Amino acid sequence: MRLRPDAQSWFGPSLLEPGVEQTDNPREFERLWRGFMTARATLGLVLLALQGVIYFLGASKETTLILICAGYFAAALSVRLTVRPRQLGKAFDTQWISTIGVDILAFAALQLAQGSSINYAPLFALPVLMASVLGSLLLALGAAAGVTLVLFGYAAWMSLQVPGDTASYFFQAALTGAGCFVISFLANQIATRLANVELRAQRSQLAVRVQRLVNELVIESLTDGILVVDQHGTVRAANPAARQLLGSQGNVRVNSFDLSSVIGWQGLLDLMNLSFAENRAQQADVTIHHAGRGPRRVRVRTQLTAAQDGDAESLCVMFLQDQREMEARMRTEKLASMGRMSAAVAHEIRNPLAAIAQANALLDEDLTDPRHKQLTQMVQQNARRLERIVDEVLNISRVQHSEETASSFALVLNGAVEKICHDWQGQAKSEHQLCVNLSPRSIEVGFEPEHLRRILVNLLDNARRYASQNLDAIQVSAGRSTRGQGMLSVWSDGQPMDQSVERHLFEPFFSSESRSSGLGLYICRELCEGHGASIAYYRTQRNLRGKPVEGNEFIVTFRPSPSQDDLITPSDNAPETSWLQAHR
Structure with a gap:
């Protein structure tokens, strides 16, 4: 089947080229084929019954017509019951002979044996229609030509038998033959057009189904x-x-x-x-x-x-x-421009800030009044604070993931976590809420102590905000993973997060609370990635006083320090892994 060049759509071909034959629909062809074969068998049965009635009524004592009708009925019925539906070829093959050829031969024999009493010429329309619908245009015209030759042969035979007005016989044969040609052409064109329309409808339905499935997938x-x-x-x-x-x-x-x-x-x-x-x-x-x-x-x-x-x-x-x-998408879109702007502003602030600090130090040397000294100390403290903020903004805006950053620090995780948790307990006054589980073995990781403090304090503050007031509602664990990497876990028995919040958990300026800046977890992630570590959120279950309790858990996986890279072996990992699993 050929398609026009402009007949392609996103869902496949949609339009057929006009006039292209399309009869490759198995179900439709099988239905038409069985219909014609049933019509042939029915017509043979009717002819046999008609000749039988004529014979028994005594109008004719010829048995030749009965034998012809019986043979035709038997041939049509056998084709209907035994032959599988098959497309008619373009030549006069065995299938043409067993169907159209048998029809033309049987109807010609009836016309010849009957004489002039009954005209069987209208029966020739059946093989012509069958060839037009089930075959090609060439086969249909061939069937019409065969019928015309048979009619002219019958006219010649009648002119010899009845030497009277022979022109009427030839005129009737010519008129009937012309009708057969017209019927064959029109029937073939109508059948081809209907096949094209049906195929176009099927392709349209297929395109509609595909489009509906795609729309449903997109909407879902x-x-x-x-x-x-x-x-x-x-x-x-x-x-x-x-x-x-x-x-x-x-x-x-x-x-x-x-x-x-x-x-x-x-x-x-x-x-x-x-x-x-x-x-x-x-x-x-x-x-x-x-x-x-x-x-x-x-x-x-x-x-x-x-x-x-x-x-x-x-x-x-x-x-x-x-x-x-x-709002999260809008904040994310602004992040790139804000990052570039903050880096530029931080660079511009550095030089005047250094000048302010130096001028304040020179001024402090010449002052003796305690009140003036207190003012210069305040200026010095705030200048240092601004300097730290500038450094942090520059570090975050650069988003450095180089290995040199992590390799320049070697931190003992157990001692650092214990000290940070102890200081946080004193400031937050939440001694009963916090439970610290540390590995009995020393774990050394590559991380800056001050950055670890910022990460752990941020996670503890978030945990306290959403955790209950129960005993051990917040748990901090430090150990090793199955790969021997240092791990820090902060778990709390808070309520589960909405999926919309969890999806943007580590994005900047995104928070479920109006008073929060939404930068805490983003800074934690940037600090972790800057040291080759990673942070992730999970909804996990812990055993509290013999009862399983679900909660929110943030896990920081560290990169080993340079001194520990060659010391991690599978035998060393096994006890640490079992210890960590026992505290989860």
Whole structure:
């Protein structure tokens, strides 16, 4: 089958070249073939019954016609029952002889044996139609030519038998032959056109199915929620993102549910009613209230589907966007420009800051008044603080992942973690909440002590913010992984995070709280990566006083210090691994 060059679409070929024959549909061809074979057998049975009635009524005592009809019926029935459907060839092969040839021969024999009493010429339309529909145009014209030759032969034979007006016989043969040619051509063209239309319809249906599957896949994978709601507030369809935004209620898990069934969805229902009432698209910020959790702000856009006819029902398509996701994307887009700007500002601040510190030191040497001395000390302290901030901004903006950074420090993890946790307990006054589990063996990692303090204090502050007030609600563990790497774990029995929050957990300026800057975990990740370490979040389970308790766990995996790279062996790892698993 040939296609036009412009007939290609994204879902495959869609249009056929006009006039191209297409009969490669097995089911359709089999149906047509069996229909023609059944018609042949039925016609043979009718002819046999007709000749039998004529014989028994005494109108004719010839048995030749009965034998011809019986033979034709037997041949047609045997082809119908024994031969499998097969496409007619373009030549006069055995299949043509067993079907069209038998028909032409049998009808010619009937016409010749009957004489002039009954005209069997209309029966020749059956083989001509069969050749036109089941075969090619050449075969159809050949069948029409064969029928015409038979009719002319019969006319010549009749002119010899009845030497009267012979012109009428030849004129009738010519007229019938011309009709056979017209029927064969038109039937073949109609059959070809119908086959093309059917094939085009099948390809269109295939394209529609493919497009529907692709649309469903795209809608299912969208991060924005999509709801299809009718005028009664019944949700006809909802993608996973929309179901997650609506909450984890049991009625959300079914295929269709009612927006009015949950009070927290009233804002969506009101916006849907407003869209139908004004018959136009709407946009608004809606608050979805979840049972047992805080409210969630979403931006909702509605679009009404156009009714195809008067009886069709219009639907409202609602597009839901989590505002926290939108704000996170906006903050991420600003991050690159802010990073470049902060690095440039930090470079510009360094020189005047050094001049201020130097001038303050010179001024402090000439001052004797204690009050003036106190002022210069305040200037010195804040100048040092600004200098540290500038260094941190530059370090984070550079995002250095070089191995030289990690190789320049060798830190004993056990002692550093114990000291940082002890200091944090004193400042946070949470001695009963914190439980520290340290490995009995010394673990040396390549990490700067001050950066480790910042990471651990940040994780402990986050854990205290969401943990309960129970005993040992926060647990810090230090040990080795199965690969012999140093590991630091901070676990708390806080509630599980929303997937929208977990997805952007380590992104800058993203926080589930309005008062938080959203830079804590981002700085922890950057500091870890700067030393060749990694940080990850897991939802894990711990044993507290004999009961399994789920909680949030942050695990920092360190890179070994240079002095420990060659000392790690599988035998050394085994006791540390079992110890670490025992405290998880």
